[in-house]
Amino acid sequence: MVALARKTLVYEWRRFLPAMLAVGFAGLLQLLQLALVLGIFGATSVYITGSSADVWVGFPGTQSVGSGRSIDANVESRVLMDPAVTRVEPYVWVDGDWRGAGETGGMSVFVSGIDPAADGLMFSKVLPPALRERLAEPDAVIVDRADLDKLGVALDQTATINGHRVRVVGISHGLRGLGGINVIASLDTARRLDNDAADNGPTYLVAKLRDPQQAETVAARLRGSSEFGPYTTWSAADFAHISVLYWLFDTGAGAGVLFLAGIVFLVGAVITSQTLVGAVQGSVREYATLNALGVGVGALRKVVLEQAFWVGALGLFGASVLGVLLLLLARSQDVPVVLGPLAAFACIALVMGQAAVSGVAAMRSMRRIDPATLLR
Amino acid sequence: MPSATAPLATPRAPVIEADHVCKAFVSGKLRTPVLNGLSLSIDPGELTLISGPSGCGKSTLLAILSGLQKVDSGRVRALGSELGQLDLRALEHFRLQHTGFVFQGFNLFPALTALEQVELPLNHMGLSKQEARERARRSLEEVGLSHRIKLRPSELSGGEKQRVAIARALAKEPELLFADEPTSALDAANGQVIIDILHTIAHTHGTTVLCVSHDPRLVAHSDRVLAMEDGRILSDRRHGADAPKEPTP
Structure with missing residues (x-):
């Protein structure tokens, strides 16, 4: 099979460069934004993630670590009574x-x-x-x-x-x-x-369990007693999650991040699809000739989709290289950036999704391919 | 009707028959008739030339006979298929299996070498990679480009590009080859080369070549010349025949 999509991409790379840059920079922006947000808001739970406690005990309704109120110190003995708990300390x-x-x-x-x-x-x-x-x-x-x-x-x-x-x-x-x-x-x-x-x-009591896997169960078991005044319990993971979400959404930062991500996605997709449409228009007579020779429109659409895929993949590659360098630079400057596998995967999905959306949008322009127009 | 137009010298059945074909283009409220109840039949293994002034409807006729365009009324049969009854996919399949096209512009992909240009449609015909390459090579050799197969369109002259386009159509080994003004973008020498190639294709491969052109040099090399004007065929002359045949209505 003659690799029309790839050969065109290589031969006419200048034509496709804006799309690759658009996809790459959109990806890079998403990546850095996500890493920064996760890093900054992850800092709101450093008290939890930097500690080895499995269960947290605090005032009911506490929405983030920083907004706790003091609880009765005697809750400590209640917590210690639970056989799953090995150690309790106040915070x-x-x-x-x-x-x-x-x-x-x-x-x-x-x-x-x-x-x-x-x-x-x-x-x-x-x-x-x-x-x-x-x-x-x-x-x-x-x-x-x-x-x-x-x-x-x-x-x-x-x-x-x-x-x-x-x-x-x-x-x-x-x-x-x-x-x-x-x-x-x-x-x-x-x-x-x-x-x-x-x-x-203490503002909190933190507990270590014999089996950290039991955090949810033990937290639930310790809840619901009021003999020492108001308190509630969370597994460490839950409490960290609550803290980060509180900061993300109650501060408006989360909505801002989502809004920006949407804009970046849209702008990247528009530039990419326009570039691909341009590439289709530039070869419309050649495509029409192939169609006259009996090559189906479906096969021609695949060429555009494949080009979109390569634009996405190459953009992603560039974004990854630059992204890693920038993240390393950020780390060295103590800028809080965190990028887990899930976030990285989300970025990859976003970039490839953007390329796919652009490809599908560009495919619509192939409806103009009509071999009869070649006979003029 | 077809028996009246088929001369005794070619007893084989016609490969394309058009029967009272009408076609008009509508632009806004203006309806411009292009073909008015045109009937004709094309015989196999011949180089048939349709000539006439620009705007006479010859390109539209070619588009209709090749299945690129639908008729408003009338019927077109090609290789036993009623083209009007085929849907878009079936028409594509018909063209893939049976037809080749050569256009005035060469329409070659800038990124592909001559060999790849010819190979590309063959890939879609279900040929093996090996066979497609072999056929493409043979076809380019036949149009005299065996030494240029690795070159891209930007490195080829106009005449060479048109020869690649012909090789691309020829490699499919079609029964029908349609050519629209294949020489009009070329100088005299290159035009002559193209004419010779088209002639050879009809006579050595038995391919039916239907060519639309107003290039007078093609007249001398054609087996049959249909002169058109205002959507009708004015005259139907056969090369070597003593007298022009009666035109079909």
């Missing part, structure tokens, strides 16, 4: 006002009070044991590398949170938050920093 969230040594003005910070034990659950994936241990020192805090400039401090320098003096004992990586700066302290330090008299218990 204290304090909203703070940071005043650094430098001239940075007041900064809003989220103080996470955690158990600094080497086998502590909170931030176990982000803080190495050696770093955690330093929190045991009174008024010790750890901040993220990316926030040092904003906070106006360096290692071993002091600052104040809510008027209490704290000292930076360690620098972490991967703790960058959204809407505020994350500061890690021990439970004791965090409680000292909390000026709110209403807070008389």
Whole structure:
């Protein structure tokens, strides 16, 4: 079989270049947008995903990690009574006002009070044991590398949170938050920093299970008791999901992302289909000749679809190469970008879908192929 | 009626018969008749030339006889098939199996080499890759282009491009070959080459060649010349015949 579609694509590459660029850049935009959104909003659940707790216990109706309220400390014993639970620790969230040594003005910070034990659950994936241990020192805090400039401090320098003096004992990586700066302290330090008299218990209790697979079941089992005041439970995965969705949609960012994705898709599809229509029009007499010789319109349509496929595939290839480079660059600059296999697959599907839509749209222009017009 | 037009010298049955064919083009409220109850029959293995001034309806006649266009009224039979009764797919299949076309423009794909241009329609006829390539090569050899098979249209002269187009039609080994003004875009020498090739095709392959042209050089090489004017056939002359035959109404 003579590969008409591919040979034309190679020979007339200039004609197809705009389509490949359109598909490629549309793909790249979708990819970076998705990676950024997942990265930025993934940061809202770093407390959950950076920790090894399987079940979270918090105030009912809590919509994101940052909006928790304190619960009764005695819930801890209720949770510990469950045979599936191996360890429970409190997690204290304090909203703070940071005043650094430098001239940075007041900064809003989220103080996470955690158990600094080497086998502590909170931030176990982000803080190495050696770093955690330093929190045991009174008024010790750890901040993220990316926030040092904003906070106006360096290692071993002091600052104040809510008027209490704290000292930076360690620098972490991967703790960058959204809407505020994350500061890690021990439970004791965090409680000292909390000026709110209403807070008389932990914001959350986090639990480790013997079998992490049981998270959903255990969370459901622990729910529905009110003897220690109001509380509810989530599996870690659910709570992370709730947090990210809250930020995505309640902040309007999610709708913005979807809107932008739609626009990018449309613009790319229009440019691509117009290019393909142009290519069809450029060869309309040749196609008509083939049709006169008995080659069916269906077979001719396949040529256009195949060209659309190659335009999509080549655009995708370019987008992937550029995308990987840009993601690596973003990572090196501490820009939060996350691209899982599912998101990558979504991008591929989007790009190829765009090419397919363009191909089908371009096929419509083949209705103008009429071999009788060649006899003039 | 056909028996009246078929001379004794060619006792074989006609391959194409048109019977009271009418065709008009409608543009807005204006209806322009092109063919007015035209009847004719084309005999096998001959080079038949339809000539006449531009606008006389010769190209429309070719489109109708080859199944590219439908008639308004009347009937067209080609190789025993009633073309008016075939749907679009059946017509495509008929053309794939039985016809070849050569147009005034060469209509070659810029990206393909001469060999690939000829091979392409053969692929769709269900021939094996090997056979398609072999046939394409033979066909290009026959039009004298065996040394140019690797070249693309941009590297070929006008005459060579038309020879590729003829090879593309010829390689299908069609019973019917339709040519529309095949020499009008070419200079004298190249036009002559094309005329010779068409003549040879009719006489060595037994292909029925129906050619529309106002090129006077083609008249001398045709077996039969139909002169048209205003949608009717004015005269029907056979090469070597003593007197012009009576025109069909």
